[in-house]
Amino acid sequence: MSWFKRFFHRPTIPDSLWEECIQNMPFLHRLNATDTARLKSLSESLLAEKTMTGAGGFILTDSVAVNIAAQACLPVLNLNLSLYDDMPGVVVYPDAFLVPYSEMDEAGIVHEGHEPLAGEAISAGGAVVLSWADVTTPETSRQNVVIHEFAHVIDLASGGANGRPPFLHRFHDDIYPDEWQTAFASAYADLCRQVDSLEQQLPADFDPDHEDHAALAERLFSSLPMDVYASENPAEFFAVASETFFVHPESLAAAYPAIYRLLSAYYLQAPLDQDSGRPFH
8 A cells, every 4th residue: 555655764753743642542641751762762663563453444644554553562672672573563444343153052053143342353363453442442441452462462472362372581580470371370360250130130131232231331341450351261361461551550560560560571561650661570
């Protein structure tokens, strides 16, 4: 596409575009000047190394590309882009996109169809697919689809999405795999127990498309320390915990301090300490 060819030859992201990008994402305001400059440099590298295309009629602009790149690079701010080596690029749809599914119920009946997604990290060297409508969520939202999907990319770099990302030599030598596994398994089990308890308060004929039912579910699940989708499986717990760590770290640290500490050690960032620069390790 003509826009990307133009951007590819630019040595840097224009300062005005970068400042606009940062201004529109309050969770990036925690970064100090050094970190912000490093994030800009990483974003430029990502845009130079990976393809970024619009799909479904979506027109990719400079602002869209920089917005996504900045969020994608935040988790690797103090690591490196090698964690994204198997990810060839990003595809952006204007809204939720449909993907096929096939699942078997308890009676052994296979159900097939299509479901709308806000984001997807395709395994085995596939792209990250995003819905722009879901990228631009309100400031009050606890969700961040870009960080979520790129956390999956990091997780996949260990050989499969299982909630245990690769531990890199020199960066993660002081993270003990057994401690990681125990802490994450415990927190995941606790969240699942909370979700089960809340689900019991839903009507027996619960229908997510019913306005009153959906409002009740939203009210109940908003009491959780992170999005309910984290209870799907350990891989989703890691991805949701990661987005919560960067966007709303207070709730994660209060509910699961061990998870906050481990993610801080993994990402080498401490969002609750705005003056941290490059934190402890």
